[in-house]
Ligand SMILES: *[C@@H]1O[C@H](CO)[C@@H](O)[C@H](O)[C@H]1NC(C)=O
Ligand SMILES: *[C@@H]1O[C@H](CO)[C@@H](O)[C@H](O)[C@H]1NC(C)=O
Ligand SMILES: *[C@@H]1O[C@H](CO)[C@@H](O)[C@H](O)[C@H]1NC(C)=O
Ligand SMILES: *[C@@H]1O[C@H](CO)[C@@H](O)[C@H](O)[C@H]1NC(C)=O
Ligand SMILES: *[C@@H]1O[C@H](CO)[C@@H](O)[C@H](O)[C@H]1NC(C)=O
């Protein structure tokens with residue numbers, strides 16, 4: 057199977073036999089209990105008058121809240137970081153928000169960017185719904201546009217210790233969620249950071265929404281820029297850099313980090329903005345091998361947009377401008393639903409980006425060798441099972457692609473004198489592993505870092521608690537001062553050192569231990585060494 061296809065399945069949650077056996081009574085859109093959500097009656101709300109929950113910025117005055125479950129964490133759940141990308145701004149790069157002194161209630165999440173809830177059972181929908189965007193009472197397999205999404209989606213959320221103020225200057229972890237380029241957003245239950253911020257009281261977490269699918273990667277020949285997802289990340293970093301001090305953060309100490317598609321975007325960001333990254337450090341958690349289109353293997357990169365446009369009545373022959381303008385008049389719901397239901401040939405995808413040699417580069421090695429990469433240390437990590445098929449050999453082979461990507465990248469960074477701290481998540485804890493055979497599965501390390509593992513049903517052994525604390529402490533050390541890591545046991549990765557260098561392994565029988573590069577990634581250069589997938 058083509059790598060691209062496997063990745064798409066792994067990342068976007070599209071169902072397929074290769075996800076393994078689902079329960080025979082698996083939910084589906086038709087046999088799910090009738091929809092019921094109490095959307096009509098919401099309790100009356102009030103905006104807090106507490107000065108310490110009110111933060112003024114040039115683009116608005118945001119009033120946050122304290123959640124009873126974590127009263128020592130201040131939450132601002134909806135802060136627009138760009139103008140709404142609607143009307144003429146649909147498919148345009150994000151625009152700076154207009155100056156405003158409006159008072160905005162930030163006590164609730166804003167909508168995620170346009171996306172749909174898949175129609176068939178997958179690991180994510182059946183066993184790991186806490187990794188999916190919270191939906192407003194739709195079934196996990198609704199097969200329709202997500203009601204919690206909307207085109208006016210470019211907002212971020214900020215979590216700070218309750219007593220943080222503009223003098224606190226805390227380090228900031230700016231998180232980009234995964235979702236295969238088609239899904240994802242702030243309101244993903246297992247990725248909400250309150251437990252972590254509550255425990256540390258020493259850092260701030262920001263999580264962003266960014267445009268996905270055709271809205272984030274429109275592939276129209278009439279556009280100068282099509283990789284809008286990446287530009288959305290940039291706009292969010294700029295907003296945080298300029299405004300986080302008022303929330304208690306240090307704009308000069310931002311870690312941009314992301315998982316899966318969010319990791320790919322973080323990685324691409326380091327190559328796109330080498331000279332003024334604004335972020336001081338990076339975290340690349342489970343980066344898929346590549347989300348950049350190979351131009352020599354693709355006849356017409358603009359075809360997918362044409363297919364959608366023509367089907368929706370925007371057929372102007374070769375007039376790409378007219379096609380785009382017409383598509384700006386079509387409801388986002390109709391566009392998203394069309395893509396959701398499309399099963400024609402050729403298949404279409406808006407999850408990988410077109411190299412434009414300005415933000416997205418066809419030859420990343422060349423970029424590195426020219427020194428065009430953001431300075432600043434990085435974490436690069438993988439998990440013992442990045443993808444899952446029924447077939448162990450395929451799983452191991454695909455696992456290798458991910459591990460070797462991290463290895464190659466770290467080597468290029470080292471050649472420029474840039475430090476990379478590597479880890480492998482290998483904890484097999486039943487309450488967070490979607491299925492026993494998956495062990496340390498793609499994304500479950502996030503539950504350990506955010507501290508949300510406790511909210512999942514099932515026993516929580518002592519090792520799980522200790523491992524989570526250890527991972528949080530290392531992340532916090534990295535945030536505060538990476539030079540403190542070696543004395544805490546985490547040495548930078550050096551592939552040329554003895555036994556291929558050192559990588560930390562978390563959660564495999566003990567909280568943390570060293571493993572060697574040769575042990576983990578020997579298969580990258582010697583095909584008789586297997587990739588290990590058992591945590
Ligand atoms: C989904 O619903 C249809 C129609 O009720 C039914 O035929 C099918 O068996 C169901 N699929 C699963 C996996 O339960
Ligand atoms: C909906 O929720 C509100 C507030 O919790 C409650 O007062 C109301 O009875 C609910 N309505 C229905 C139809 O359940
Ligand atoms: C408070 O936080 C908990 C845990 O994240 C969440 O389940 C709950 O919905 C939140 N309550 C409010 C009012 O936001
Ligand atoms: C925030 O302000 C409220 C109201 O003045 C006060 O009761 C509370 O203690 C303050 N919280 C912190 C963490 O300073
Ligand atoms: C791109 O595709 C061409 C043609 O299929 C192939 O030869 C080449 O190796 C591919 N490049 C990469 C970086 O995968």
Ligand SMILES: *[C@@H]1O[C@H](CO)[C@@H](O)[C@H](O)[C@H]1NC(C)=O
Pocket residue numbers: 419420421422425
């Ligand atoms: C990418 O650039 C490197 C360094 O210039 C070169 O060795 C390599 O062949 C290039 N790769 C492709 C696919 O062109």
Ligand SMILES: *[C@@H]1O[C@H](CO)[C@@H](O)[C@H](O)[C@H]1NC(C)=O
Pocket residue numbers: 484486492493494495496589590591
């Ligand atoms: C995880 O542990 C269970 C026993 O608790 C075991 O059956 C399973 O094989 C383990 N999975 C992996 C991937 O190691």
Ligand SMILES: *[C@@H]1O[C@H](CO)[C@@H](O)[C@H](O)[C@H]1NC(C)=O
Pocket residue numbers: 542544545546547558560568569570
């Ligand atoms: C890993 O090995 C290095 C070098 O021997 C050591 O300094 C470090 O403490 C070890 N880390 C752990 C977690 O054991």
Ligand SMILES: *[C@@H]1O[C@H](CO)[C@@H](O)[C@H](O)[C@H]1NC(C)=O
Pocket residue numbers: 550551552553554
């Ligand atoms: C990496 O290891 C090699 C071999 O031991 C050594 O020569 C080199 O200085 C090391 N690089 C760094 C950055 O420590």
Ligand SMILES: *[C@@H]1O[C@H](CO)[C@@H](O)[C@H](O)[C@H]1NC(C)=O
Pocket residue numbers: 582583584585
């Ligand atoms: C590759 O690994 C195998 C098994 O560990 C080993 O026997 C062989 O010598 C290795 N080959 C090379 C070229 O290192």
Ligand SMILES: *[C@@H]1O[C@H](CO)[C@@H](O)[C@H](O)[C@H]1NC(C)=O
Pocket residue numbers: 440482561564565588589590591
């Ligand atoms: C976990 O540790 C055991 C023994 O220490 C080892 O055999 C296994 O390969 C490790 N699993 C992973 C995924 O590293």
